Amino acid sequence: MCGLSKEKTTRVTVDADKLRSEIRDKSVKVLDIRKEDDYKQGHIPGAINLPLASLLADDSPDKVLQYAQSFGIGDETPVVVYDDTFGALASRVAWTLEYIGHEDVSLLDVTYGTWKKLGLETSSEIPSTVKTNHSLKLQPQILATSDYLVPAKEKGAILVDNRERLNYLEQHIPGAINIPYRMLASGQNILRPKEDLRRLIQNRNIAPDSEIITYCGSVGTLSGLGYYALKSLGMDNVKLYVRSFKEWKSLEKPIEKQNDANYWDLSAE
Amino acid sequence: MSNTSIQSKPDNVPKHKINWGRLEEAERFSEMVKLFRQGKINRDDFRRFRLQHGAYGSRMTDDYSMIRLKLPAGEVYSEQLEKIADLSEQFSIGSAHVSTRQNFQLHWVALEDVSEVLRGLAESGMTTREACGNSVRSIMCSPLAGVCPDEVFDPTPYAVGATKFLLRNPLCQALPRKFKINFTCCEKHGMARMVDIGLIPQQGEVNGKPQRGFKVFLGGGLGAQSFVGHQLEPFTSEDEVLYTIVSVIRIFDRLGNRENMARARMRYLVNEMGWEKFQNLVLKERAMIKMLLSVIIKLEVDKTVESMRKISISSEIPSVPQGYARWVKSNTFKQKQPGFSCVFLTLESGDVTSNQLRAIADIAREFTADGQIRNGFTQDMVFRWVRDEDLPRVYSKLLEVGLANPGALTMASVVGCSGTTSCNLALTNSHRLAKEVQRKFIELKIDEDDDLRNSTIKISGCPNSCGQHEIATIGFYGGGGRLGKDMYPLYSMSLGGRADETTTLGHSCTKVPAKRVIPTILKIVEIFKSDKKSGETLDLWVKRVIEGNGGPTIKSLDDIKELLKPVVIAPTKDQDEDFYADYGSDGSYHTKTGRGECAA
Numbered sequence: 001m002c003g004l005s006k007e008k009t010t011r012v013t014v015d016a017d018k019l020r021s022e023i024r025d026k027s028v029k030v031l032d033i034r035k036e037d038d039y040k041q042g043h044i045p046g047a048i049n050l051p052l053a054s055l056l057a058d059d060s061p062d063k064v065l066q067y068a069q070s071f072g073i074g075d076e077t078p079v080v081v082y083d084d085t086f087g088a089l090a091s092r093v094a095w096t097l098e099y100i101g102h103e104d105v106s107l108l109d110v111t112y113g114t115w116k117k118l119g120l121e122t123s124s125e126i127p128s129t130v131k132t133n134h135s136l137k138l139q140p141q142i143l144a145t146s147d148y149l150v151p152a153k154e155k156g157a158i159l160v161d162n163r164e165r166l167n168y169l170e171q172h173i174p175g176a177i178n179i180p181y182r183m184l185a186s187g188q189n190i191l192r193p194k195e196d197l198r199r200l201i202q203n204r205n206i207a208p209d210s211e212i213i214t215y216c217g218s219v220g221t222l223s224g225l226g227y228y229a230l231k232s233l234g235m236d237n238v239k240l241y242v243r244s245f246k247e248w249k250s251l252e253k254p255i256e257k258q259n260d261a262n263y264w265d266l267s268a269e
Numbered sequence: 270m271s272n273t274s275i276q277s278k279p280d281n282v283p284k285h286k287i288n289w290g291r292l293e294e295a296e297r298f299s300e301m302v303k304l305f306r307q308g309k310i311n312r313d314d315f316r317r318f319r320l321q322h323g324a325y326g327s328r329m330t331d332d333y334s335m336i337r338l339k340l341p342a343g344e345v346y347s348e349q350l351e352k353i354a355d356l357s358e359q360f361s362i363g364s365a366h367v368s369t370r371q372n373f374q375l376h377w378v379a380l381e382d383v384s385e386v387l388r389g390l391a392e393s394g395m396t397t398r399e400a401c402g403n404s405v406r407s408i409m410c411s412p413l414a415g416v417c418p419d420e421v422f423d424p425t426p427y428a429v430g431a432t433k434f435l436l437r438n439p440l441c442q443a444l445p446r447k448f449k450i451n452f453t454c455c456e457k458h459g460m461a462r463m464v465d466i467g468l469i470p471q472q473g474e475v476n477g478k479p480q481r482g483f484k485v486f487l488g489g490g491l492g493a494q495s496f497v498g499h500q501l502e503p504f505t506s507e508d509e510v511l512y513t514i515v516s517v518i519r520i521f522d523r524l525g526n527r528e529n530m531a532r533a534r535m536r537y538l539v540n541e542m543g544w545e546k547f548q549n550l551v552l553k554e555r556a557m558i559k560m561l562l563s564v565i566i567k568l569e570v571d572k573t574v575e576s577m578r579k580i581s582i583s584s585e586i587p588s589v590p591q592g593y594a595r596w597v598k599s600n601t602f603k604q605k606q607p608g609f610s611c612v613f614l615t616l617e618s619g620d621v622t623s624n625q626l627r628a629i630a631d632i633a634r635e636f637t638a639d640g641q642i643r644n645g646f647t648q649d650m651v652f653r654w655v656r657d658e659d660l661p662r663v664y665s666k667l668l669e670v671g672l673a674n675p676g677a678l679t680m681a682s683v684v685g686c687s688g689t690t691s692c693n694l695a696l697t698n699s700h701r702l703a704k705e706v707q708r709k710f711i712e713l714k715i716d717e718d719d720d721l722r723n724s725t726i727k728i729s730g731c732p733n734s735c736g737q738h739e740i741a742t743i744g745f746y747g748g749g750g751r752l753g754k755d756m757y758p759l760y761s762m763s764l765g766g767r768a769d770e771t772t773t774l775g776h777s778c779t780k781v782p783a784k785r786v787i788p789t790i791l792k793i794v795e796i797f798k799s800d801k802k803s804g805e806t807l808d809l810w811v812k813r814v815i816e817g818n819g820g821p822t823i824k825s826l827d828d829i830k831e832l833l834k835p836v837v838i839a840p841t842k843d844q845d846e847d848f849y850a851d852y853g854s855d856g857s858y859h860t861k862t863g864r865g866e867c868a869a
Binding site: 164165166169178180182183199200203204205258259260261262263264265266267268269 | 299302303306327328329330333358359360361362363364366376377379381382384385616617620621622625687688689690691698700701704851852853854861
């Protein structure tokens with residue numbers, strides 16, 4: 001059993017068919033992290049609502065543990081998370097569960113919008129949940145803090161900024177490289193096929209065993225998706241700088257920018 | 270009205286016919302980037318390779334590229350636009366830029382991702398090969414070719430045929446400098462005299478039989494020093510066209526200046542040698558090639574007549590949206606085929622978002638009988654073969670995505686090169702200035718003034734003419750000015766440029782600070798209105814003044830310069846701090862340039 005569950009943790013995404021059969025087997029807990037109003041109008045059958053905003057209001061390990069327990073998520077319960085925001089918000093929730101020590105958490109590989117477009121079943125029924133126990137085993141190796149970044153970088157860690165190109169050019173953490181979150185998706189899937197993603201990483205000469213820290217603008221959503229994109233390639237030494245650039249700036253740490261070019265004026269937005 | 274309301278998406282949408290792309294070139298590019306990053310290829314060799322594959326450096330950095338597509342004849346299909354939209358969103362800045370040579374450019378792409386963009390383009394039949402560097406650049410063709418009332422025949426298949434022959438041809442892999450070829454439909458709609466080889470269709474006679482052919486112009490071009498092309502001979506038959514092109518390229522390859530990059534374009538060779546000598550050389554070379562070549566080379570011209578698909582016309586009469594009349598007047602063009610129009614899109618300095626590209630692709634699917642889009646010569650995009658009855662609906666659709674601005678075919682549509690947004694050589698933000706001028710002029714309804722309709726405004730960020738300022742009625746190129754110790758962005762203004770059968774380079778008039786460009790143009794319009802003859806347009810008035818026939822008050826450009834003096838005067842920094850900052854910048858203006866990327 002132990003071996004099996006280890007194997008399961010490498011399951012970064014789950015496709016719609018697989019999820020449907022797991023829902024039928026009742027072998028999975030599904031988290032819908034959209035707003036409550038959207039959830040009430042319809043969701044994947046059996047999904048429990050955990051709006052991202054509620055989680056972010058207090059994402060301390062104790063609070064997250066309370067959520068998990070109240071949803072009936074035990075240590076061994078497989079969890080699948082979905083959103084309607086290209087997987088970025090779902091990633092942030094999945095990472096948070098991982099951080100408190102829940103190993104078996106995956107992302108649905110399409111958004112709720114795509115699920116509906118595919119004509120798959122939805123429901124507006126709110127499932128009842130039975131409280132259960134979950135242990136707290138913090139996983140500090142997947143979290144990066146502002147103090148951690150600079151020494152880690154000096155030891156060779158690669159800092160990845162997942163914001164859009166123009167935002168990155170304008171300001172970023174010194175030495176970070178840019179992999180905009182838009183690069184990670186393809187077609188209707190929240191993540192590209194592995195071979196495509198692997199090429200993007202190889203083109204950047206990033207070794208598979210590198211230590212990588214992802215960050216984005218404020219709360220670690222876009223970079224959460226970046227975190228799971230790298231995980232999907234089997235890269236294990238990945239961390240999320242969850243407080244991201246917003247905190248970095250508020251701490252008045254050094255910032256780098258692409259100088260002497262008016263790139264914003266090229267945008268037709 | 271014929272077929273009514275087929276509301277579903279037409280399934281007979283034409284797809285690209287020619288695959289210009291090569292997947293293996295994308296793979297090679299990725300290998301080369303790795304070797305370059307490992308220091309196994311030197312910077313100059315890598316740069317040459319990169320440019321040959323359409324990746325230009327960006328302002329002050331080699332870590333980002335501007336990727337230039339090569340769209341022969343400016344032709345692009347809906348599926349291809351959607352691919353470009355995706356690639357821009359994924360790897361660029363979510364917008365694409367339409368150039369003055371009918372191509373799309375994707376800016377600020379990480380060097381490491383260029384190969385991915387090339388891969389995506391190749392999957393949809395597109396290439397970037399020889400879009401930059403010392404090669405034959407994309408062969409242009411008037412966006413009105415095939416539908417222009419004044420054309421003798423459609424030159425499009427010839428432009429495509431010439432591309433088929435020259436793309437990846439060993440003959441043109443290491444020329445002394447870039448080389449440009451334009452086909453145009455008629456005298457008015459192209460720039461046949463402003464490129465290395467310009468071709469205008471004409472009907473002639475060979476051995477008593479009527480035959481298609483061209484007027485061929487050689488040695489023209491815009492740049493730090495511009496020249497107007499010379500006509501090679503009265504008539505060049507279609508059988509001789511490829512021999513002629515090959516002869517000219519061979520002479521340029523042999524004799525072009527490889528020592529001095531600034532004098533390397535063919536127009537300098539023609540100028541230094543003298544036209545007659547150059548002309549003789551070309552005619553001799555052509556005769557020799559014809560004798561010595563063991564095979565006959567001829568353009569592969571696909572003359573099959575495209576069958577136009579039937580497109581849906583709604584039976585219900587659409588309510589005509591606000592602004593339609595103004596738009597239809599300034600953005601559409603009646604085709605020679607009755608009942609059909611071309612629709613020109615007014616972009617801002619050629620910029621278009623990914624979402625807009627997707628909307629354009631949908632509109633082309635729904636409303637154009639040829640299912641195609643062509644990019645134009647002035648950073649614009651064109652739908653052809655739109656039924657006149659559908660124009661109100663096309664307008665409504667464009668309105669929804671912010672693409673229904675009027676003014677496309679008028680002076681309100683302003684060309685601006687990329688300037689300091691991405692180019693190493695730029696001194697000013699010409700790109701943003703062009704947008705500012707255009708916004709102001711649309712607000713002032715300049716496009717509705719028939720006196721200004723045929724005139725043009727074009728802006729370059731440096732003297733190198735990428736913004737084509739020298740063929741504009743009112744042209745500007747960027748530089749720096751100084752008052753005491755304070756620098757400010759300052760444009761040199763020329764008047765009277767044109768690119769039709771009376772092609773003329775603009776005459777230098779005066780210098781205009783960036784923040785005074787708009788009032789200066791408005792002042793010129795005011796002077797023109799008080800001085801013009803009845804029925805005279807701005808471009809013709811300027812022409813008359815330059816030719817010395819001005820009056821009553823304006824006898825020469827100096828008189829205009831005199832009247833502009835109060836407008837262009839520089840205030841001190843204390844009086845007006847904003848004057849000293851360029852558009853798009855808060856800080857004080859300073860000039861900064863890097864190495865040019867055009868040649869390598």
